[in-house]
Amino acid sequence: MFEKEKLEIIKGGMKLDRYGLVSLAGGNLSARMPSGEILITPSGMIYEEMVADDMVVLNLDGKVVEGNRKPTSDTEGILYIFQHRPDINAVIHTHQPYATAISLLQDEFRADLTTLGNACRGNVRCTPYSSPGSVEMGMDTVNYLGDSLAVILSHHGVMTVGDSLKQALNAAVYLEECARAYLAARAVGKIRHLNDEQIKQTVEVYKYVGQSHGAIPHELLGRIPSDGEAK
Numbered sequence: 001m002f003e004k005e006k007l008e009i010i011k012g013g014m015k016l017d018r019y020g021l022v023s024l025a026g027g028n029l030s031a032r033m034p035s036g037e038i039l040i041t042p043s044g045m046i047y048e049e050m051v052a053d054d055m056v057v058l059n060l061d062g063k064v065v066e067g068n069r070k071p072t073s074d075t076e077g078i079l080y081i082f083q084h085r086p087d088i089n090a091v092i093h094t095h096q097p098y099a100t101a102i103s104l105l106q107d108e109f110r111a112d113l114t115t116l117g118n119a120c121r122g123n124v125r126c127t128p129y130s131s132p133g134s135v136e137m138g139m140d141t142v143n144y145l146g147d148s149l150a151v152i153l154s155h156h157g158v159m160t161v162g163d164s165l166k167q168a169l170n171a172a173v174y175l176e177e178c179a180r181a182y183l184a185a186r187a188v189g190k191i192r193h194l195n196d197e198q199i200k201q202t203v204e205v206y207k208y209v210g211q212s213h214g215a216i217p218h219e220l221l222g223r224i225p226s227d228g229e230a231k
Helices: 004-016 076-085 097-102 112-119 134-146 165-188 196-206
Strands: 028-032 039-041 056-058 064-066 090-096 123-126 152-154 157-162
Touching: 004 028, 004 039, 004 090, 004 165, 028 076, 028 097, 076 090, 076 134, 076 196, 090 097, 090 165, 097 152, 112 165, 112 196, 123 134, 134 152, 152 165, 157 165, 165 196
Parallel strands: 123 152
Antiparallel strands: 028 039, 028 090, 039 056, 056 064, 090 157, 152 157
16 A cells, blocks of 8 residues: 555655765654555665565554554654644654754754745754654654744754655755755854844745745745844
8 A cells, every 4th residue: 555655755765865864774754644544664774775565554553554664763753743743744854964963052043044944934943852762752843843844853863844745855955955054154153144024034935936836926025124224
């Protein structure tokens, strides 16, 4: 069952590797099916070596519906996210280095780059530390996510979510891109911030990106002055 969706998740895992967000068997991907089952990657397997039969199908309580592999060690926390956020249909967990490094410095990654506002819907918060494989990973994701599509798990990695695997993947990739730019800037000088209204604008504009949406309303595109700048 769900052969097409299983292959899409495996391809998503290979993209995580391609973009440098995981190494070898790191991280995991999962998706909610319209019928309610959860597809999840197996524990300790390299994505490019997986086949559809390696994927595990669970019900929302964690009972194996199909599959002979052991699911990822983070299953309990991931199921917590699906159980408590019915609007979420995909969860990706990575160990992406640049975004994770931000959790060693601060409690929030502010969306001072428009791409972060676009892809993650605004600021990204850093959760307290929790052990890999713990339910607290999922609990912290739910508690710190808010309207964003990502949290940074302190000292550990990243959780991104979405209404689809594509949305969660975009959030992970662009979060890392922005983290690299931010850390480069921070290494050489003082960060200049976007204000809350400017960040909100980046979030709203992105709702019109893509072939299935109309043109961006002109009123969304006006220049919003920075703090201290004359209006």
